[in-house]
Amino acid sequence: MFKNEKNDYIGWLVIVGIVILLLEILFFNRGLIFSLFISGGMIYLGRKKTGRRLGKLLFIGGIIFFVLSIVNMMTFKFLLLAILLHFFIQFLSSKKQPKKISPEIVTPEPAQQDETLIKSEPLFGNIFIGQQKTPDTVYDWKDVNIQTGIGDTIIDLSLTMLPKGETVIFVRNIIGNIQILVPYEIDVSIHHSGVIGSTTVFGNHESKMFNQVFQLKTPSYDQSEQKVKIFTSLVVGNLEVSRI
Numbered sequence: 001m002f003k004n005e006k007n008d009y010i011g012w013l014v015i016v017g018i019v020i021l022l023l024e025i026l027f028f029n030r031g032l033i034f035s036l037f038i039s040g041g042m043i044y045l046g047r048k049k050t051g052r053r054l055g056k057l058l059f060i061g062g063i064i065f066f067v068l069s070i071v072n073m074m075t076f077k078f079l080l081l082a083i084l085l086h087f088f089i090q091f092l093s094s095k096k097q098p099k100k101i102s103p104e105i106v107t108p109e110p111a112q113q114d115e116t117l118i119k120s121e122p123l124f125g126n127i128f129i130g131q132q133k134t135p136d137t138v139y140d141w142k143d144v145n146i147q148t149g150i151g152d153t154i155i156d157l158s159l160t161m162l163p164k165g166e167t168v169i170f171v172r173n174i175i176g177n178i179q180i181l182v183p184y185e186i187d188v189s190i191h192h193s194g195v196i197g198s199t200t201v202f203g204n205h206e207s208k209m210f211n212q213v214f215q216l217k218t219p220s221y222d223q224s225e226q227k228v229k230i231f232t233s234l235v236v237g238n239l240e241v242s243r244i
Contacts, residue, residue, distance in 0.1 A: 039066035040196050043175055044236045127151065134159065145170040156181045157228065158244045167228045175236045181244040187224035189217035190241060193233040200240045 039062045046059025123139075124132045124146045132146075133154035141160040145168070146153070153171050158181060171178050182188055190201060193213045199206045201216055221227055232239055 035069040036066065039063075039069060040236050044196055047175065047177070047237065122146075124153070141167070143168045147172045148174070148176065150175045152177045152179070154179045154181075156244070157186065158183050162186065162226060162228070164226055167226075168231075169228065170231045172233045173235075173237060176234070177238045177240070178232050178234065179240045179242075180230060181242055182228060184243050185226075187218040187221040187227040188241065189215070189221050189227065189229045191215050191229075191231045192239055194237070194239065195234070196236045197234055198238045200238070200242070202241065202243060 042058045042062030042065060044062075046055045046057070046062055048055065120142060123134060123142050123144055126147050128149035129151055131152045131154070132148070133152075134156045136159070138159050141157075141162055144155065148171070151173075153173065153176065155169065155171075169180065191213075192199060192215075194209050195211050197209050199209055199214075218224075230241065
């Protein structure tokens, strides 16, 4: 019963948060979308001019402008208040319903042999800031499933031996570029979602991508015995998938 009440409470918080966000955008802070768009544009232009002084200033200014826009939102303040309220309610509930410890008689069951599991180190990890790339020498392949904050991800499949069947690559990035290099004999399926940026897939270039989702695959992908399925998402940045 308490679990259901807790779920209802969280559900109402989410609904109220969405209503406050809509009211803020429509009536109280109509410039919010414009501010987020400008800060995203500054970050994108700053990334395009990496290494130049103007690019660095645009990038840092965009980050600061974005953070200030979020912090000044009425919805953000409501979220902080909701978090504090959530912990306060949990504290009161723990006082009203102290945890009881009672003896529990457990009937021993026949021992079952644990299933053997093999743990391996992934190629990449989740990072907030920085660049990640595959080694410049021959390496053992492992499927990729990562989330990154700000930075570039470079995956070169020409220096590894891909297994038979379907290889999977998941990369979710907030700000940055994703580059994937694929050997000519490998069939590819691409599922990409981007807010602001550009895409280049095997020479097909889309320079102005805004809030789009697309899927592409090579003609013989479904029948191929060795193929790569790529899932990528970007808020601000470019995707490049090339042959090598």
